[in-house]
Amino acid sequence: MRVRFAPSPTGSLHVGNARTALFNWLLARGRHGTFILRIEDTDAARSTRESEASMLRDLRWLGLDWDEGPDIGGPRGPYRQTERMHLYRSYAQELLAAGHAYYCFCSSAQLEADRQEAAALGRPIQYPGTCRRLTREQAEQRLAAGEHPAIRFRVPEHRDVVFTDEVRGDVRFQTDVIGDPIIVRADGMPAYNFAVVVDDALMEVTHVIRGEDHISNTPRQILLYEALGFTPPAFAHLSLVMGPDHTPLSKRHGATSVSEFRAKGYLPEALVNYLALIGWSPGHDEELLPIDELARRFSLRAVGHSAGVFDEEKLAWANRHYLKMADPLRLAQLSVPFFEQAGVAMAPQASGLEFLASAMAMASASVDRLNQVPARLALLFDFSADRALEDAHIREELSTAGARAVVTALAGTLANAPRLDRERFRAAADQVKAATGQKGKALFHPIRIALTGRAEGPELDLAVPAIDRGAELPRDSGVPPIVGCRERAIAFARCLGV
């Protein structure tokens, strides 16, 4: 089995296309097949190498590796259409010689006028066949006169083209409603419908899995396979990914490209898992599965027929899951750019990373995305008793005698305390409890405020050890200075004036 993903390098990799790539990859990997990456860059005006590079990068980031492609080559290369011009030229000549194709001298203006007229008359909008019956001599003459014609494929008349779509079943088209498509443009560039056929045939692709938007192109392509003497592959058309308003997912809906989701702090395994769930189900009421398990279970037959709405809430849910599963050190590394973005200088040095990783537990359990980590962990780097007391809510919390007593007792208890770990913190809290008689929220809220400067935050026995550990880090650790628990408690008590 040989499958391929064939993007046009115009812009960045869209999640809809990423899903198409994923389904291809899943099928290939689950069946020990070959996954080919081909770049369809025949649209010179829109294609760029930067775009191609970004797509390769995004695919790799998702974990979708390919066995043959423009960067690594392969036995059926080259894998960039602009490098395959000789092939298209040769097959176009073959088609011309066999009478399956003909030169078309119609101007764009003429074609446009034909379309307008057809639309006005309520007739099918398709090429009227103006140049279809030009004799070879006529064509030669105009060629000799310096005209630059396009080449059209001669679609046979009065025929049914039927193919069995692997996800939808039999699909039937009447050739009479298909206009003769351009296969080579006047500038010599092959048109999509022609290039895909030549490439898929020569690359020996066995299963063409692509978006539903290509389903109407399939009969033309099958006809081309026949005219060229190739056997058509199996086809599978995937439904499209829509926005919440059920129109094709686009910029208006927010993030649409893989790189945007990466920039927001989604993990690749979460995006992959979520994408697999649009239009397919692993079965057994299971949804969160690693990519290789997804591949093991994947089958085209089980792919749904209807378009799916991209739901970022559910993506976020998957992301939370994988955030919890992920290795803290990896999360720390991935978080560094987000700290920089948030204005916290966080050099990715070893000791800093190690500290960040140890603090990650208090963030990864309660965050949707990595870009929320800096805010979540801000209480480590940024403590000010004065500023905390400016907060009306915090003043309110500390307005009772009991709360003030807790802060005072805490400062006293911590005055001679060593660095706090979970147990020592618990012990300190018990002492404060014994000294003040406060318990539950009345005990822990003031403690939280005194140690973090915030009324909210992660569990204290997660936060407290992290604060103290950070405070002991050497100056060159890459971690911004952190004030330890003892200093915080004392500063707080002083500010409170008790």
Place this chain on the structure above:
RNA sequence: GGCGGUAUCGUCUAGGGGUCAGGACACGUGGUUCUCAGCCACGGGACCGGGGUUCGAAUCCCCGUACCGCUACCA
């Protein structure tokens, strides 16, 4: 306009001639001797409409409707 595709909770889906139509996200309520989150429990919420076939249709067939795609010298 022509042609093609699609239709189960708000969303992603499972199922498929007889089911209490199942799960997940989101939402609501309650629980969890620190908040948010998490976790647990509970709850509301769906088979597009109309015909037909059948003892019985959400499921099969037809029609309609809606949405999406193609109808490019874009891919």
